Amino acid sequence: MIQLTNITKSFGRHQVLNKIDLTVQKGEVVVILGPSGSGKTTLLRCVNYLEKPNDGEILIGDYRLNCKHASKKDIYQLRQKSAMVFQQYNLFKHKTALENVMEGLVVVKKLSKEEAKTRSIALLEKVGLGSKLDAYPSQLSGGQQQRVGIARALALEPEVILFDEPTSALDPELVGEVLAVIRKIAKEGITMIVVTHEMGFARDVANHVVFMDGGVIVEEGTPVELFNNPQEERTKQFLKRITPELNYSI
Numbered sequence: 001m002i003q004l005t006n007i008t009k010s011f012g013r014h015q016v017l018n019k020i021d022l023t024v025q026k027g028e029v030v031v032i033l034g035p036s037g038s039g040k041t042t043l044l045r046c047v048n049y050l051e052k053p054n055d056g057e058i059l060i061g062d063y064r065l066n067c068k069h070a071s072k073k074d075i076y077q078l079r080q081k082s083a084m085v086f087q088q089y090n091l092f093k094h095k096t097a098l099e100n101v102m103e104g105l106v107v108v109k110k111l112s113k114e115e116a117k118t119r120s121i122a123l124l125e126k127v128g129l130g131s132k133l134d135a136y137p138s139q140l141s142g143g144q145q146q147r148v149g150i151a152r153a154l155a156l157e158p159e160v161i162l163f164d165e166p167t168s169a170l171d172p173e174l175v176g177e178v179l180a181v182i183r184k185i186a187k188e189g190i191t192m193i194v195v196t197h198e199m200g201f202a203r204d205v206a207n208h209v210v211f212m213d214g215g216v217i218v219e220e221g222t223p224v225e226l227f228n229n230p231q232e233e234r235t236k237q238f239l240k241r242i243t244p245e246l247n248y249s250i
């Protein structure tokens with residue numbers, strides 16, 4: 001289970017996250033929606049301490065961290081529990097697909113090169129890139145690069161994978177192949193928190209949908225609850241804007 005309690009983050013005087021509480025059960029896919037600037041990326045970054053929350057507590061699996069009193073060792077331990085998939089892929093440009101996936105296994109997981117290679121090949125095959133092992137990022141399409149990013153995250157065997165708009169940098173015709181891979185690994189029971197504007201994906205794959213605005217969780221529920229029967233005005237306004245065909249009455 002993942003439990004965020006009272007997560008608060010300010011940049012200077014600008015409070016970006018205001019006492020966020022969120023629970024994600026093991027194996028659940030949670031989708032976070034919200035307008036630009038609402039704090040979605042900052043929240044994901046707080047979960048693996050790419051941003052340091054000013055206050056709050058993060059529980060991932062059996063590891064609990066109080067953000068006010070976190071030591072370097074605590075942060076290192078927490079980071080082992082999650083992996084992030086970025087909008088812009090963030091692959092090493094001078095490494096092949098295979099080397100990109102192996103990196104974490106050798107450096108973080110301390111596997112032998114041989115073992116890391118075998119596991120990385122299996123993961124790249126899983127995301128449909130068995131024929132691209134030796135390709136460099138510049139030789140791959142955006143969708144293929146993102147699938148390498150997903151294989152790299154899976155390699156770390158984290159308790160949770162954090163996806164920050166994984167398809168928003170892609171040409172429309174490449175979105176489907178990446179969503180298909182995410183769907184496939186969701187079915188395997190990997191816990192995920194996904195920031196996305198892909199409403200079809202959210203409806204089909206999410207167990208739980210969270211709507212954020214202005215640094216707070218405005219509303220959350222099952223996809224049916226949130227999409228078919230939103231309670232809050234702000235949620236209705238947002239959904240109306242991004243899925244006008246659904247005709248929310250405001």
Ligand SMILES: Nc1ncnc2c1ncn2[C@@H]1O[C@H](COP(=O)(O)OP(=O)(O)OP(=O)(O)O)[C@@H](O)[C@H]1O
Nearest residue numbers: 011012014016034035036037038039040041042043
């Ligand atoms: N490093 C930073 N320094 C100062 N302000 C920041 C920093 N990172 C984010 N912010 C501010 O925090 C707010 C929330 O940003 P965040 O990136 O979390 O939003 P978001 O919901 O992910 O938006 P988008 O949908 O555009 O990606 C914004 O007002 C942003 O300008």
Ligand SMILES: [Mg+2]
Nearest residue numbers: 040041042164
């Ligand atoms: Mg963002």
